[in-house]
Amino acid sequence: MGESLNGLKRTMMCGEPREEHVGEKITLMGWVQRNRKLGGLEFIDLRDKTGIMQVVFGEEINGEAFEKAKAVRPEYCVAVIGEVVKRESINENMPTGFVELKCETIKILSESETPPIYIKENLDAAESIRLKYRYLDLRRPDMQKIFMIRSKTTKAVRDYLEANGFLDVETPILNRSTPEGARDYIVPSRNYPGMFYALPQSPQLFKQLLMVSGFDKYYQIAKCFRDEDLRANRQPEFTQIDMELSFVEQEDIMAVNEGLIAHVFKEVANVDVKLPIKRMTFKDAMEKYGSDKPDVRFGMEITNITDEVRDLELPMFKDAIENGGSVRALCLKCGAELGRKPLDKLGEFVKTYRAKGLAWIQFKEDGVKSSIAKFLTDDVTNSILKTMNAEAGDAVLIVADKNSVVFQSLGALRLELSKQFDLIKDKNEFNFTWVTEFPLFEYSEEEGRYMACHHPFTAPMDEDLDFIESDPGIVRSKAYDLVLNGEELGGGSIRIHDMQLQERMLKALGFTQEDAWKNFGFLLQALKFGPPPHGGLAFGLDRMIMFLAGTENIRDVIAFPKNQNAYCYLSEAPNVTDEKQLIELGIGILPKEDKKEDNN
Incomplete structure (x- = not known):
């Protein structure tokens, strides 16, 4: 049975004792990292979130404490009282390695079974086990550091935004379902049988309403929920740094957020972000890098060679050009050393992205070798x-x-070649890029109609207004993304603040006037009452922490994440609900084929 504190107070954290504390009597509390014997002494390494302190027990120091220390095992939670003394064998790899605690009293606050995972940095264990015992996984020093970084980041964000006149306003978690993109998580209502709330995919509509309310500048560290098939580094619930500003244009929002990024990365990582951040249009990003989130830490830009090969009698080229497509290429330095087998693998790689194949030309010292040699002049x-x-x-x-x-x-x-040939020389570089002028619409073959690239409330470029009905595919938007090292860190847009234009936008997306008012009537109604020009941006906080913490796994930066099947090993959620609750909600579960879910 664990001992109680009985008024005992911790006077110092385990990672704090230094040489200047020699001679002081202190009280430490934490978990036993390891214990060992050496001669007639017992040693434990005591750990808390700040670090590790060596504690020594001996018969001559205190016989009772010495005997109790023999029973201590890893992950026991203990309190120790004693004098800080100089260590005989210094450990320069530990901040506390010049001193140790000569223990006079130990209290075993609680015992521990043998943990199913090791409490150590760089743990190599199955993710399912780590997530099942997440409370133990979070004890590990590298995980503790990540969440210190997360806390420091959110504080830096709040400090900057508060200093720049933003108000922190919470928006509803329980809302109505609106067709904005991803599938909603829905919540049944007991008071309104047969009716449902939806969890927010983002606070989008409410933050626009706050601008109509005259709040001028809003921000929120907001929880968002999307019921979609999870790709790499996606979670069903995630956190945004969400903001909206009134009486602004695109340049104003980008400037504020450049200041925010510079402040956060300096405060948290001591990195100086060079301002202003470079920019490129969506068109240039796609044509040069094949992506709307380009990684510009290395060269190898895509080049259009359609004109150069236009007259070749090569069916693959001719068909592409005649059907309005193009022929484009990458130049791989030292690529002439690639053999036929690696080149064939690259051909299979591009086929996974719907390409029909990969043609290649190698420029060797003794001439040219090519997969299309017979067509070349x-x-x-x-x-x-x-x-x-x-x-x-x-x-x-x-x-x-x-x-x-x-x-x-x-x-x-x-990107694949950059990995194979190690083209990114500085892996620790933070390379930011703004991407602007995104298309307003994209055509969905599946839906048979145009969809909003960003969301239905994004404003079109003024010079493209006349094409919304006649040629929506060429309309550009006042949207912008901030990209970091080939990942979208955040994005936003200037919003539509004119009701008639908003109705035109919804009509172009296939909404009848009746459907538009049915789904978005509360926003359209608000737009009748003098809305200011406004716009905003949302950063993915989890993704930002990944960069600052140097991890590539989003589950590392969320305290209690789900796996890639949106399943929680810790709480075993989702799970069945008590039948009484279902009856109260007026919900019946339809029978379906018995299928055991694989959550691995």
Whole structure:
């Protein structure tokens, strides 16, 4: 049975004692990292969130404490009282390694069974076990550091935004379902049988209403929920740094957020972000990097060689060009050393992105080797060589198809080559880029209609207003994303603040006037009462912490995450609900084929 504190107070954290504390009597509390014997002495390493302190027990120090220490095991929770003394054998790898605690009294506050995982840094254990025993996983020093970084980051965000006139306003978690993009999580209502709330995908509509309310600048560290199939580094519930500003244009919002990023990265990581952050349009990002979140830490830009190969009698090229597509390529330095087998693997790689195949030309010291050699002439080869700035030893990798396929496949190939050839020299670099002028609409083959690229409340570029009905595919938006090292860190837009324009936008998306008012009537109604021009942005807090903490797994930065099947090993959620609750809610469960869910 564990001992109680009985008024005992901790006077110092385990990671704090230093040489200047020698001679002081202190009280430490924490968990036993390890225990060991040496001669006639017992040693324990005592750990808390600040670090580890060595504690020594001996018969001559205090016989009772010495005997109790023999019973201590790893992860016992204890309190120790004693004098700080100099260590005989200094450990320069520990901040507390010059001193130790000569223990006079120990209290075993609680015992511990043998933990199912090791409490140590860089743990190599199955993620399912780590998540099942998450409270133990979070004891590990590297995990503790991550959540100190998370806390420090949210404080830095709040400090900056409060200093710049933003109000922290909470918006509802229980709301109505609106067709904004991803599938909603829905919550049944007991008071309104057969009716449901929806958990927010984002606070989008409410933060716009706060601007109509005259709040001027709003922010919130907001929980968001999306019931969608989880890709890598996605969670069903996640956290946004959400903000909205009135009487602003795109430049104003970007400037505020550049200041925020500079403040946070300096405060948390002591990194100086170079301002202003460089920018590129969506069009340039796609044409040069094949992605709307380009990684610009290395070169190898995509190059259009359609004109150079236009007259070749190569069916793959001719079909692409005649159907309005293009032929584009990457230049891989030293790629001429690649054998046929690695090149074939790269061809299979681009096929996973719907490309029909990969053509290649290797420029060797003794001549040219190519998968399309029989179609090439010397003039075409030299023209490609010049356009690609290729030299002896380089390889040109080519895809021909409709532009969306070319961009996606070459963009993915570019990133794959950067890994294979270690093209990113400084892995610790923070390289920021704004991407602007996103399309307002994208056509969905599945839905058979245009969809909003950002959301239905994004404002179109003024010069493209006349094309909303006649040619929606060319309309650009006042939307912007901040990209960091090839990942979207955050994004936002200037909103539509004119009701008539908002109705035009919804009509272009396939909503009848009746459906528009049915789904978004509370916003449309608000737009009748003098709304200010406004816009906003939301950062993914979890993703920001991943960069600051140096981890590539989003589950590392969320205290109690779900797995990739949206299942919680710790609480075993989702789970069945008591039948009484279902009856109160007027819900019946339809029978379905028995299928055991695999949560691994």
